[in-house]
Amino acid sequence: MVDKKVRFICGGCSLLCNDVEFNIENNKITDTFNCCGRADINYKNTDTPNRIKTPFIKKNGSLEPANLDDALKKSAEILLNAKNPIIYGFTNSGCEEMFEGVILAKKLNAYIDTQQSVCLGIFNKKRKEYKLKMMKLEKVKDYVDLIVFWGSNVSDLHLRLASKYVVFPRSGIIQSGKESRTVVCIDIRPTPTEKISDISYYVEPQKDKELLKALIKLHDGERLTDEKIAGLPLKSVKDFYELLNGSKHKIIFIGPGFTAGGDEFESLDLIAQLAKKMGIILMPTTSDANTFGCDFIMRSMTRYPFAVSFKDNKTSFNDNEFSLAKLLKENSIDAALIVNADPMSRLPFRLVKKMAKIPMVVIDHHKTLTSDLAQVILPMSMPGVECSRTFIRLDGVITIIDKVLEPPKGVLTGSDIINKINKLIDK
Amino acid sequence: MSKKPSVMEAYKLLPKTNCKKCGEPNCMGFAIKLVGAKVKLDKCTPLFEEPKYAANLKKLQELFPDEEVEGEGGILLDPDKCTGCGNCLVACPPNARLCDECKVGDGPHKEFTDLVFKIKNGKAEVINQQKCRRFEPPILACRVCETYCFGDAIRIVGFVKGE
Numbered sequence: 001m002v003d004k005k006v007r008f009i010c011g012g013c014s015l016l017c018n019d020v021e022f023n024i025e026n027n028k029i030t031d032t033f034n035c036c037g038r039a040d041i042n043y044k045n046t047d048t049p050n051r052i053k054t055p056f057i058k059k060n061g062s063l064e065p066a067n068l069d070d071a072l073k074k075s076a077e078i079l080l081n082a083k084n085p086i087i088y089g090f091t092n093s094g095c096e097e098m099f100e101g102v103i104l105a106k107k108l109n110a111y112i113d114t115q116q117s118v119c120l121g122i123f124n125k126k127r128k129e130y131k132l133k134m135m136k137l138e139k140v141k142d143y144v145d146l147i148v149f150w151g152s153n154v155s156d157l158h159l160r161l162a163s164k165y166v167v168f169p170r171s172g173i174i175q176s177g178k179e180s181r182t183v184v185c186i187d188i189r190p191t192p193t194e195k196i197s198d199i200s201y202y203v204e205p206q207k208d209k210e211l212l213k214a215l216i217k218l219h220d221g222e223r224l225t226d227e228k229i230a231g232l233p234l235k236s237v238k239d240f241y242e243l244l245n246g247s248k249h250k251i252i253f254i255g256p257g258f259t260a261g262g263d264e265f266e267s268l269d270l271i272a273q274l275a276k277k278m279g280i281i282l283m284p285t286t287s288d289a290n291t292f293g294c295d296f297i298m299r300s301m302t303r304y305p306f307a308v309s310f311k312d313n314k315t316s317f318n319d320n321e322f323s324l325a326k327l328l329k330e331n332s333i334d335a336a337l338i339v340n341a342d343p344m345s346r347l348p349f350r351l352v353k354k355m356a357k358i359p360m361v362v363i364d365h366h367k368t369l370t371s372d373l374a375q376v377i378l379p380m381s382m383p384g385v386e387c388s389r390t391f392i393r394l395d396g397v398i399t400i401i402d403k404v405l406e407p408p409k410g411v412l413t414g415s416d417i418i419n420k421i422n423k424l425i426d427k
Numbered sequence: 428m429s430k431k432p433s434v435m436e437a438y439k440l441l442p443k444t445n446c447k448k449c450g451e452p453n454c455m456g457f458a459i460k461l462v463g464a465k466v467k468l469d470k471c472t473p474l475f476e477e478p479k480y481a482a483n484l485k486k487l488q489e490l491f492p493d494e495e496v497e498g499e500g501g502i503l504l505d506p507d508k509c510t511g512c513g514n515c516l517v518a519c520p521p522n523a524r525l526c527d528e529c530k531v532g533d534g535p536h537k538e539f540t541d542l543v544f545k546i547k548n549g550k551a552e553v554i555n556q557q558k559c560r561r562f563e564p565p566i567l568a569c570r571v572c573e574t575y576c577f578g579d580a581i582r583i584v585g586f587v588k589g590e
Contacts, residue, residue, distance in 0.1 A: 020534070021534075031537075032547070032549060033537040033545075033546065034513070034534025034546050035546070035549050036546075037510045037511040037549035037550070038510075040511065040548055041549070141531070141532065155510070155512065155577040155578075159510055159511060159512040159513075162512070162514060163516065163517040163518070164513065164517070164533065165532060168514065168517040169517060169530070170531065177518070192577045192578070195575060196577075
C-alpha cells in the first residue's frame with residue numbers, strides 16, 4: 001500500500017468528494033484521479049479561451065478590455081444610480097462571497113436572491129418548519145437499507161452519490177453492499193438511474209401529490225377505494241407502502257423533478273408530513289455546489305433563506321415577490337449584480353428578454369450567456385480550485401476546500417471584488 | 428449489450444447451407460461459436476459474397492459488432508459513453524477485496540495499480556483484467572460492472588461456463 005497521502009476535496013457539485021488526486025505540472029492539472037466526468041472538466045478548463053482574465057467594459061455596444069479600477073468604478077456607478085438593484089447568484093461560489101454579498105445588499109437597500117429560488121430552496125424552509133431530521137452521508141452509508149430516488153436522476157446530477165455513499169459501499173452494518181439494500185426509483189419516464197434500482201414506478205406527470213396522499217391515508221389506517229392512483233395500480237402502491245413501513249432506516253432523495261411538477265408547496269408539504277409520520281429521512285439533491293452554504297449564511301445574517309428585500313431599511317422575505325423571476329416579471333428592478341451564475345440560460349425566454357435591457361455587472365470566471373450581455377465583467381478566481389473556500393455539503397457538513405492551482409495574474413477572489421465595490425460605494 | 432442474442436436468433440440469419448467453408452461441421456455449430464464470441468463473423472464467406480444474404484448480413488452485423496475477441500473474451504470499455512460515476516469501481520467484488528478504500532466507496536490512491544478498474548481523467552479504465560472473477564479461478568459468471576453501468580459503456584465479450 002502507498003503511504004503518501006495527497007488528497008483534495010472537489011467543489012464540482014454539492015457532494016464534495018474528499019478523495020480526488022491530481023498530477024500537476026506548471027500550474028496546470030495534467031491528470032485527475034477518482035474524479036467524475038463533470039469534475040474533470042471543471043478542473044481542466046482553467047486556461048481555455050472562454051476564461052475571463054481581464055475586466056471588460058461595454059463601449060459603443062461591444063465589450064472592450066479595461067483596467068480593474070475603471071471597471072470597479074463603473075460597476076459602483078451602475079449600482080449607485082439604480083433605484084432597485086438586485087444581487088443574484090452565489091450558489092456555485094463559497095460562503096465568503098455570500099457573506100460579502102449580503103453586506104453589500106444591506107448597504108444598497110437592494111434585493112438579494114440566490115439560485116435556490118429556481119432550485120430546491122423551498123425545501124430547506126419546509127425542513128425547518130417540520131423540524132425534519134438530517135443524516136450525515138457517512139451514517140447513510142453505514143445504516144440505510146431502503147433508498148428512494150423521487151424525481152431525481154442521480155446519473156446526471158450527482159454522479160458519485162450511488163457509488164461513494166448510498167448504494168454500493170460495504171460498510172457498517174451493511175456488509176454486502178448492493179445486495180442488502182433496496183433501491184426504488186420514482187419518475188415520470190425511464191432514466192439511467194433505473195439501472196441501479198430494484199423497483200421502478202412511473203407516475204403520471206404532476207400527480208406525485210395523489211401518490212403521497214394515498215401513502216399518508218394508508219399510514220393512517222384508512223381504506224383506499226380508487227383502482228388507479230397517479231397512474232399506478234392500487235397493489236403496487238400498497239407494496240410500496242409495505243416496503244417503506246418494513247424497513248428501519250429509509251431515505252428519500254428528492255430531486256428537481258419532484259418540485260418541477262406543478263404546485264411544489266403542496267407536494268413538499270405532503271412529503272414532509274409523510275416523513276414526519278414514518279420517520280423517513282429526506283435529502284434534496286441540488287446540482288449547485290454550495291446551495292446549503294448560501295442557505296446557512298443567508299439564514300444567519302438575514303433570518304431568511306433567499307429572496308430577501310432590504311427596501312426602506314427593513315428586512316423582509318417573500319419568495320413570491322422578491323425572487324429574480326418574479327421581480328423581472330413585474331419590471332421592478334433596474335440594475336443587477338450577478339456573481340458566478342448564469343440566469344440567462346435558466347430563465348424562460350420572455351424573462352430573458354426583459355433582463356437583457358437591464359444594466360448588469362457580472363463577476364465570473366468563465367464567459368456565459370449572461371456575461372455576453374453585461375455592461376461590466378469582472379474576473380474572479382475559480383472557487384475551490386484557485387482559492388480556498390468554505391462549502392457546505394448536501395447533508396450540512398461544513399467543509400474547507402484547499403486551493404490546487406495559482407490564479408492567473410491580477411485576478412482577485414470574488415469576495416475581494418465585492419468588498420472593493422463596497423468600499424467605493426462608501427466614498 | 429445487456430442481453431446476449433440467442434443461438435437460434437443467429438442461426439435463422441445464417442445461410443443454413445452447411446457449406447463448411449468456415450471450418451465448422453454445420454451452420455448450427457458456427458452459430459454456437461458466434462454467440463460465444465469464439466469466432467468472427469467474416470469467417471462465413473458466402474454471407475459477404477452472395478447478394479441475397481445482404482439483408483441478413485446487416486442484421487447480423489448489428490447483433491455481433493466487429494470487435495477484438497481475445498481468447499475467452501474480456502471487458503470492453505467505451506470511453507465516449509463513460510461518465511466516470513465509479514459504479515464499476517465500487518461494485519466490482521475483486522476490487523473490493525484488493526483495495527480497502529474501494530470497499531467503502533472511496534477511490535484508490537493514484538499509485539495503486541493492482542486493481543481491475545480505476546478512474547482516471549473522468550473515465551473508467553480497465554487496468555488488470557486478469558484479476559476479474561471471469562479470469563481468476565474459480566471462474567465465475569460475474570456481470571456486475573455491465574449491469575450497473577449508468578452509461579452502458581461496459582460490455583463483456585465471451586461467455587464462461589454456466590452462462
